[in-house]
Amino acid sequence: xxxQKPSGLAIWLGLSDNSFTRQKTVKFGDATAVNSGRFYSxxxxxxxxxxxxxxxxxxxxxxFYWPSISGTWERLLKIVGEGFRNTALLDHVGISVYxxxxxxxxxxxxxxxxxxxxxxxxxxxxxxxxVVEFMRPIPPLALIPLIILWFGIDEFAKxxxxxxxxxxIMTLAARSGVSSVRITKVHAAYSLGASKLQILRHVIxxxxxxxxxxxxxxxxxxxxxxxxxxxxxxADKGLGSMxxxxxxxxxxxxxxxxxILIGIIGYIIELIMRRLEQWLIPWRGKG
Amino acid sequence: MAEKAEIxxxxxxxxxxxxxxxxxxxxxxxxxxGKGEILSVLGPSGCGxxxxxxxxxxxxxxxxxxxxxxxxxxxxxxxERGMVFQQGALFExxxxxxxxSFGPRMCGRNRKETVDTVQRLLGIVGLVEFADKPVYQLSGxxxxxxxxxxxxxxxxDVILMDEPLGALDALxxxxxxxxxxxxxxxxxxxxxxxxxxxxxxxxxxxRLIVMAPRPGRIExxxxxxxxxxxxxxxxxxxxxxxxxxxxxxxxxxxxxxxEEEIMGDNx
Numbered sequence: 385x386x387x388q389k390p391s392g393l394a395i396w397l398g399l400s401d402n403s404f405t406r407q408k409t410v411k412f413g414d415a416t417a418v419n420s421g422r423f424y425s426x427x428x429x430x431x432x433x434x435x436x437x438x439x440x441x442x443x444x445x446x447x448f449y450w451p452s453i454s455g456t457w458e459r460l461l462k463i464v465g466e467g468f469r470n471t472a473l474l475d476h477v478g479i480s481v482y483x484x485x486x487x488x489x490x491x492x493x494x495x496x497x498x499x500x501x502x503x504x505x506x507x508x509x510x511x512x513x514x515v516v517e518f519m520r521p522i523p524p525l526a527l528i529p530l531i532i533l534w535f536g537i538d539e540f541a542k543x544x545x546x547x548x549x550x551x552x553i554m555t556l557a558a559r560s561g562v563s564s565v566r567i568t569k570v571h572a573a574y575s576l577g578a579s580k581l582q583i584l585r586h587v588i589x590x591x592x593x594x595x596x597x598x599x600x601x602x603x604x605x606x607x608x609x610x611x612x613x614x615x616x617x618x619a620d621k622g623l624g625s626m627x628x629x630x631x632x633x634x635x636x637x638x639x640x641x642x643x644i645l646i647g648i649i650g651y652i653i654e655l656i657m658r659r660l661e662q663w664l665i666p667w668r669g670k671g
Numbered sequence: 672m673a674e675k676a677e678i679x680x681x682x683x684x685x686x687x688x689x690x691x692x693x694x695x696x697x698x699x700x701x702x703x704x705g706k707g708e709i710l711s712v713l714g715p716s717g718c719g720x721x722x723x724x725x726x727x728x729x730x731x732x733x734x735x736x737x738x739x740x741x742x743x744x745x746x747x748x749x750x751e752r753g754m755v756f757q758q759g760a761l762f763e764x765x766x767x768x769x770x771x772s773f774g775p776r777m778c779g780r781n782r783k784e785t786v787d788t789v790q791r792l793l794g795i796v797g798l799v800e801f802a803d804k805p806v807y808q809l810s811g812x813x814x815x816x817x818x819x820x821x822x823x824x825x826x827x828d829v830i831l832m833d834e835p836l837g838a839l840d841a842l843x844x845x846x847x848x849x850x851x852x853x854x855x856x857x858x859x860x861x862x863x864x865x866x867x868x869x870x871x872x873x874x875x876x877x878r879l880i881v882m883a884p885r886p887g888r889i890e891x892x893x894x895x896x897x898x899x900x901x902x903x904x905x906x907x908x909x910x911x912x913x914x915x916x917x918x919x920x921x922x923x924x925x926x927x928x929x930e931e932e933i934m935g936d937n938x
Contacts, residue, residue: 575822576778577750591764666805
């Protein structure tokens with residue numbers, strides 16, 4: 385047993401425990417609940433990259449099926465420098481992100497009041513329940529044909545699709561946030577002299593925020609998946625359309641670049657949302 | 672005791688109608704509580720004590736009868752009747768100070784005065800250095816002190832307490848009982864306290880009401896000297912006194928009999 389104090393790096397990587405992680409670590413099953421296990425994550429990444437390098441160096445795979453790492457790197461530099469199909473790579477990324485943010489924004493704008501109406505009034509619940517419950521299990525992608533018939537394939541159509549994708553998630557999140565308020569909190573506010581409107585603003589709303597935020601996070605994820613798929617079907621800009629067009633030109637390397645970017649950006653969105661949540665709603669789960 | 676009742680409970684009945692039966696939660700309950708009195712209510716579960724409190728608070732309307740506060744019939748909840756709940760009624764998105772100032776802010780009181788009130792109350796409940804902490808970082812006992820301060824910030828005439836100390840550990844509970852008594856003495860508020868703890872009810876109640884179930888009604892009433900005694904003597908001495916012990920045994924056996932009856936009914 386080493387007496388040496390473990391280095392900060394070793395703890396960060398999850399190779400050693402400090403007094404905190406040692407004390408908290410469950411010695412059975414999910415032992416990594418506190419221990420980050422980062423070293424092993426890096427190991428996985430390294431193995432994947434080495435496999436790609438080896439496959440490239442020894443020409444193990446047809447570039448048609450999977451591009452070489454050097455070729456992909458060159459292609460990436462080229463796309464970053466010249467853009468793809470007269471559109472800068474950043475614009476392809478930007479338009480996809482813009483569509484997602486717009487869709488989620490409008491979805492929240494309509495969905496949150498709708499969810500409040502459903503959570504607060506039986507008339508609201510009765511009116512909207514059939515639509516919401518019916519639409520909820522339908523994957524947004526199934527709506528693409530109808531939306532193309534109605535609105536064509538312009539920008540509005542795509543944002544409308546994403547709006548629908550986030551609308552029902554946001555409605556249900558807001559509704560369950562409203563219904564989850566403890567009656568003692570409402571009673572307490574009443575006996576402190578609050579009016580109905582004040583209770584809505586100062587009790588029901590903050591109480592619903594954690595669930596609304598969970599809805600936003602889910603919406604972001606679903607919309608990011610939906611936008612790429614929607615762009616695959618019909619678009620001339622955006623990451624989805626980029627990989628679809630690249631496929632038509634048999635540019636497997638561009639397709640791979642697109643897929644990796646989609647994954648990374650999806651992950652970054654999730655990270656940002658988590659940070660925002662910790663910052664904006666620190667009381668989550670503490671009621 | 673004042674001539675005129677601060678809280679007049681006038682022949683209240685409460686019937687909950689279920690699909691296939693009726694539950695008589697309260698049957699013809701009458702009770703006058705004088706200004707500045709501290710009254711505790713005790714009874715086995717299902718005796719309607721929480722229903723009674725909710726009716727006084729204005730959260731429920733009785734099937735028959737009415738409650739008058741200083742002569743005015745209760746129509747709904749109001750700021751002149753403050754409430755302290757068992758737990759989980761604090762607003763966890765607000766800091767300690769913001770929780771305490773909630774009532775004055777909702778009622779649109781003067782800001783400067785509110786700041787002073789909050790500062791004064793933080794001092795009374797001993798939480799000055801926790802003013803800006805989020806309430807969820809506080810222990811259970813501290814949270815209940817915040818709840819007391821929040822209720823007092825509105826300067827209500829009547830304070831209704833629904834098992835306020837029920838979720839606390841024994842030691843914290845005893846300390847909090849002392850705080851409740853001190854507040855009662857210093858503010859002169861009319862306090863109605865519901866509790867499951869026989870000892871607490873005897874200790875804190877100048878008057879004690881024992882309720883019985885099926886239908887919910889007032890079974891017996893005691894006038895007790897211990898709350899006043901405890902203002903001068905240490906709480907432990909009061910609770911160890913022979914008179915206290917004998918009252919406790921009497922009430923315990925009474926409630927025990929009621930519970931037996933309920934169990935017998937079910938068997």
